[in-house]
Amino acid sequence: MPRDDSFDIPAAYKLYIGNEWVAPNGTAVLESRSPLTGEVLCTVPDADEVDVATAVIAARDAFGRWSGLTARKRSDLMLKIADRLVEDIERFAWLETTDTGKPWRESIANVHTAADRIRYFAGAVRAFEGHTLPVGKHIMSMDFREPLGVVGIMGAWNFPLNMFAGKIAPALAVGNTVVYKAPEPTPLTTLELAATIGDILPAGVVNVVTGGGETAGRALVAHPDIRKISLTGSSATGRIVMADAARSLKKVTLELGGKNAQIVYADADMDAAAQGVMLGAFMNQGQVCTAGSRIFAQRAIAGELVERIVALIPKLRIGDPFERETNMGTMVFRGHYDRVLGYIERGRAEGGEVISGGSARHLDAFPEGLFVEPTLFAGVEDDMTVAREEIFGPVATVHIFDEEEEAVGRANALDYGLAAGIWTEDLGRAHRTAQAVEAGRVWVNCYNLFPSGAAFGGMKASGFGREDAVESMLDFTQTKNVIVDYAPARRSFYD
Numbered sequence: 001m002p003r004d005d006s007f008d009i010p011a012a013y014k015l016y017i018g019n020e021w022v023a024p025n026g027t028a029v030l031e032s033r034s035p036l037t038g039e040v041l042c043t044v045p046d047a048d049e050v051d052v053a054t055a056v057i058a059a060r061d062a063f064g065r066w067s068g069l070t071a072r073k074r075s076d077l078m079l080k081i082a083d084r085l086v087e088d089i090e091r092f093a094w095l096e097t098t099d100t101g102k103p104w105r106e107s108i109a110n111v112h113t114a115a116d117r118i119r120y121f122a123g124a125v126r127a128f129e130g131h132t133l134p135v136g137k138h139i140m141s142m143d144f145r146e147p148l149g150v151v152g153i154m155g156a157w158n159f160p161l162n163m164f165a166g167k168i169a170p171a172l173a174v175g176n177t178v179v180y181k182a183p184e185p186t187p188l189t190t191l192e193l194a195a196t197i198g199d200i201l202p203a204g205v206v207n208v209v210t211g212g213g214e215t216a217g218r219a220l221v222a223h224p225d226i227r228k229i230s231l232t233g234s235s236a237t238g239r240i241v242m243a244d245a246a247r248s249l250k251k252v253t254l255e256l257g258g259k260n261a262q263i264v265y266a267d268a269d270m271d272a273a274a275q276g277v278m279l280g281a282f283m284n285q286g287q288v289c290t291a292g293s294r295i296f297a298q299r300a301i302a303g304e305l306v307e308r309i310v311a312l313i314p315k316l317r318i319g320d321p322f323e324r325e326t327n328m329g330t331m332v333f334r335g336h337y338d339r340v341l342g343y344i345e346r347g348r349a350e351g352g353e354v355i356s357g358g359s360a361r362h363l364d365a366f367p368e369g370l371f372v373e374p375t376l377f378a379g380v381e382d383d384m385t386v387a388r389e390e391i392f393g394p395v396a397t398v399h400i401f402d403e404e405e406e407a408v409g410r411a412n413a414l415d416y417g418l419a420a421g422i423w424t425e426d427l428g429r430a431h432r433t434a435q436a437v438e439a440g441r442v443w444v445n446c447y448n449l450f451p452s453g454a455a456f457g458g459m460k461a462s463g464f465g466r467e468d469a470v471e472s473m474l475d476f477t478q479t480k481n482v483i484v485d486y487a488p489a490r491r492s493f494y495d
Contacts, residue, residue: 035101038368044210062204067175078122101330114165120452147175157183253465258418261411262292274308280447286394340393347386417459
């Protein structure tokens with residue numbers, strides 16, 4: 001696989017607007033640093049209101065040309081984007097690993113997933129239909145789905161390539177144009193993919209600005225010509241975005257945080273459950289909004305389950321993310337690394353028992369690497385901080401329950417409602433629990449699978465709206481109703 005000097009990165013990026021690199025209005029910049037070495041990878045502009053307005057103008061000018069294309073033509077162009085991604089898979093995987101510190105194997109998988117999402121929506125739009133309703137003998141009511149116009153999208157920093165591809169795909173498929181704010185710590189794959197597909201899409205269809213949430217982000221939400229905001233982020237950020245968007249009555253889709261329960265019943269396949277629970281908690285170094293970090297084990301098998309998980313954790317090999325054997329990389333940036341370690345210390349201080357991991361991992365080859373050991377807590381009460389707040393790192397807690405109703409009640413006790421996992425061989429119990437848990441996605445005897453076409457989104461403080469499926473195309477459109485009287489001369493006012 002490529003090493004860390006295999007591809008070039010510009011020392012300083014500009015904004016990508018109208019299929020060109022555009023100098024920002026101001027001089028403020030943000031640094032993107034390697035989570036492996038601590039070195040500055042590049043700087044990006046901290047875009048302001050003027051920059052966002054420039055991007056919106058480009059997207060607005062492109063809207064008529066893009067929305068005027070047939071669904072088939074838009075689909076064909078999107079398929080070319082997916083092909084381009086896969087053709088350049090090593091470069092995009094290298095960019096993703098360089099910027100996020102995730103293992104090479106995960107980055108390769110992320111590129112394939114990004115391409116698959118684009119292909120899904122390129123196909124789905126070909127079957128995107130309206131409705132007709134016969135009102136009377138000569139009258140027909142027709143519902144048409146129309147694009148909103150210019151939409152603003154803000155992706156998260158943990159899966160930057162997947163976020164970019166998966167969020168712009170439904171918006172583009174139905175005819176919108178996009179201003180996308182790249183995530184502050186991990187802008188590389190977003191900027192590079194936008195530039196790479198510039199010869200495929202008409203100028204202004206996809207524009208990328210960089211910058212902080214308080215600068216570029218709030219300017220994007222406030223702009224009067226942005227018709228919708230789609231955000232993946234924390235619940236706290238979601239509340240701010242929703243309040244700001246309300247001032248101009250924008251549509252909003254919010255995919256927010258989670259503190260997700262995995263419920264393991266006594267009749268579960270212990271081998272599958274232990275493996276699945278571990279991967280559900282620690283995939284992508286735990287930096288996943290769906291991370292199954294609250295492990296509820298039925299009393300009869302709790303000890304055995306914990307023993308199996310602890311025995312499996314050493315198989316999570318922490319190391320150079322470009323090495324094929326590595327399956328555990330770094331935290332994405334220093335501030336988050338410190339935050340995760342702070343949560344571990346808070347868990348200890350509140351009485352939790354660390355039964356595996358519990359500290360930073362220091363590697364001689366990468367003294368500045370932001371590695372955190374996969375950490376498992378036992379003896380945790382449901383009201384402890386580590387059991388209530390989204391840590392977004394490789395930290396999981398074990399909780400013991402006796403009855404099905406107890407497990408469901410405790411799983412639902414938090415404000416979050418993004419995802420849940422159920423491990424059981426009892427089909428009836430699986431269905432009862434899946435219906436009872438308050439979560440937008442429920443996995444049964446598996447975890448963290450994200451097939452294109454399966455609706456994804458949260459409940460309660462985990463947000464609203466759905467992504468990855470036809471529902472997201474609906475969210476990027478509005479309904480226009482047209483009623484036609486084909487024989488008006490035959491009707492009187494009193495008919």
